[in-house]
Amino acid sequence: xxxxxxxxxxxxxxxxxxxxxxxxxxxxxxxxxxxxxxxxxxxxxxxxxxxxxxxxxxxxxxxxxxxxxxxxxxxxxxxxxxxxxxxxxxxxxxxxxxxxxxxxxxxxxxxxxxxxxxxxxxxxxxxxxxxxxxxxxxxxxxxxxxxxxxxxxxxxxxxxxxxxxxxxxxxxxxxxxxxxxxxxxxxxxxxxxxxxxxxxxxxxxxxxxxxxxxxxxxxxxxxxxxxxxxxxxxxxxxxxxxxxxxxxxxxxxxxxxxxxxxxxxxxxxxxxxxxxxxxxxxxxxxxxxxxxxxxxxxxxxxxxxxxxxxxxxxxxxxxxxxxxxxxxxxxxxxxxx
Numbered sequence: 157x158x159x160x161x162x163x164x165x166x167x168x169x170x171x172x173x174x175x176x177x178x179x180x181x182x183x184x185x186x187x188x189x190x191x192x193x194x195x196x197x198x199x200x201x202x203x204x205x206x207x208x209x210x211x212x213x214x215x216x217x218x219x220x221x222x223x224x225x226x227x228x229x230x231x232x233x234x235x236x237x238x239x240x241x242x243x244x245x246x247x248x249x250x251x252x253x254x255x256x257x258x259x260x261x262x263x264x265x266x267x268x269x270x271x272x273x274x275x276x277x278x279x280x281x282x283x284x285x286x287x288x289x290x291x292x293x294x295x296x297x298x299x300x301x302x303x304x305x306x307x308x309x310x311x312x313x314x315x316x317x318x319x320x321x322x323x324x325x326x327x328x329x330x331x332x333x334x335x336x337x338x339x340x341x342x343x344x345x346x347x348x349x350x351x352x353x354x355x356x357x358x359x360x361x362x363x364x365x366x367x368x369x370x371x372x373x374x375x376x377x378x379x380x381x382x383x384x385x386x387x388x389x390x391x392x393x394x395x396x397x398x399x400x401x402x403x404x405x406x407x408x409x410x411x412x413x414x415x416x417x418x419x420x421x422x423x424x425x426x427x428x429x430x431x432x433x434x435x436x437x438x439x440x441x442x443x444x445x446x447x448x449x450x451x452x453x454x455x456x457x458x459x460x461x462x463x464x465x466x467x468x469x470x471x472x473x474x475x476x477x478x479x480x481x482x483x484x485x486x487x488x489x490x491x492x493x
Contacts, residue, residue, distance in 0.1 A: 177209065177211070177212075178211060182215065185211075185212070185215050186215060186218065186220050186221060189205070189212070189215060189216050189218075189221045190220065190221050190224045192205060193216075193221050193222065193224050193225040193226065193229050194224045194225065194226045194229070195226065196226065196228060196229045197228050198228055198229075198231060199228075199229055199230070199231060199232060201229075202216070202225070202229050217247060219250070219251035219252070220251075221251075222247055222248045222251035222253060222256075223248075223251040223252045223253050224253070225248050225253055225255070225256065226255065227255050227259075227395075227396055228396065230245065230248060230253075230255055230256055230259050230396070231259075231396035231399075231400075232244070232245065232259075232400070233399075233400065233403065234267075234399075234400050234401075234403035234404040234407060234409075235403065235407070237400075237404075242260075245259060245260040245263075246260065249277065249280075254280070254281040254284045254286045254289070255281070255286070257277045257278065257280045257281040257286070257289070258277070258278055258281040258286055258288055258289040258292070258397070259396070259397050259400075260274075260277055261273075261274045261275065261276070261277030261278035261279075261280075261281065261289070261292075262274065262278065262292060262397045262400075262401065263397070263400060263401075264277065265278070265296070266401055266404075266425075266426060266427060266429075267400070267401065267404045267405075267410065271429065275293070275296065278292055278293050279293065282321070285324075285328060287325045287328035287329060287330040287333065288325075288330060288395070288397075290321050290322075290324050290325035290328070290330070290333070291321070291322060291325040291330050291332055291333040291336070293321050294318045294319070294321035294322035294325060294333065294336070295318075295336075295426070295446055295447050297314055297317050297318040297321060298314075298315055298318030298319070298322075298346065298447070315345065315346030315347075316346055316347070318346060319337065319340055319345075319346040319347045322336050322337045322340065323337055326357065329364075331361050331364045331365055331368070332447075332449045332450075332453075333449070334357050334358075334360055334361035334364070335357075335358060335361040335448075335449040335452055335453065336447050336448055336449035337354075337357055338354045338355070338356075338357035338358035338360075338361060339354065339358070339448035339449065339452060340354070340448065341353050341354030341357065342354035342355065342358075343448075345448070358452075394422075394423045394425075395423070397425075398423060398424055398425040398426075399425065400425070401424075401425030401426060401427070402422075402424075402425035403425075404425075405418060405425070405427055412427055412428070415431045415432075416428040416429075416430075416431065416433075417434060417444045418444075419434060419444065419445055419446040419450055420443035420444055420445060420450075420454060420459075421445060421446075421450035421451070421453055421454040421457075422454070422457075423453070424445075424446060424450050426446045428444075428446075433446075434446050435447075435448070435451055437451075437459070437463060439463050440462070440463045442463075443459060443463070
């Protein structure tokens with residue numbers, strides 16, 4: 157008899173809990189959802205809450221919430237790309253989310269073959285001082301002004317504008333932009349040559365990259381299994397947008413036009429938008445890069461072990477040249493054709 161009396165009491169408590177959710181003021185729900193959208197580790201963490209009930213779904217898609225969505229919440233994967241995912245990113249863009257402007261801009265420019273719309277979205281983010289968007293526009297302006305639909309040709313490259321965008325991104329702390337700007341200054345590419353300043357920026361970029369690697373190493377030691385190792389060293393996770401580009405083209409769902417190549421740096425994912433757009437290694441001719449930054453980074457990670465002629469290292473050892481100087485010589489000798 158006692159057992160039978162407990163069941164209706166449990167059902168009553170469940171009804172009360174549902175009513176409590178419905179009775180919460182909108183301001184409190186908005187505050188919770190905004191915090192969740194900015195701190196979720198993946199899109200599923202956010203959407204699993206929205207499907208709890210109609211009220212959370214309605215309030216969760218409000219512009220006040222979507223404007224705060226963080227990069228991991230927006231990290232839709234290429235495998236799960238769909239019209240629904242596209243609509244979600246557009247809702248975030250309409251809510252004024254600059255990370256969504258950058259992410260959708262990159263996807264449209266490179267994956268959906270809509271460069272005009274993609275560049276426009278990235279420009280919206282760049283105006284708000286979004287460092288990755290500024291850097292991407294710098295690469296496009298410097299190396300790919302002749303992209304399909306852009307109305308330009310290879311001869312329309314505006315190096316000064318590209319370097320200016322890169323400098324702004326570097327000022328905001330973007331490591332890839334720092335490295336790219338450093339090599340531009342060393343080579344006098346689009347800017348008056350200043351070897352000393354270029355070297356200073358390269359050292360600064362390397363220091364920031366090292367700090368990131370150390371953080372990754374500590375995370376790896378603390379049990380973060382999402383990190384991988386290369387030659388015993390922790391490898392930083394590829395940025396979500398670059399991961400999307402890489403997986404999109406690796407999946408084969410879209411085949412590059414004949415003669416177009418992917419950037420050989422594994423953390424980039426950019427494809428060529430026109431023939432012979434990317435820089436090619438002048439020694440082996442087997443790898444190509446969308447920018448000097450990607451070329452230098454890939455050289456440090458793996459390509460110097462695959463490509464560098466033996467006499468370069470023997471000569472460097474004989475005269476006592478450091479690794480940083482060898483890198484500089486190699487980058488200079490690997491100028492694109």
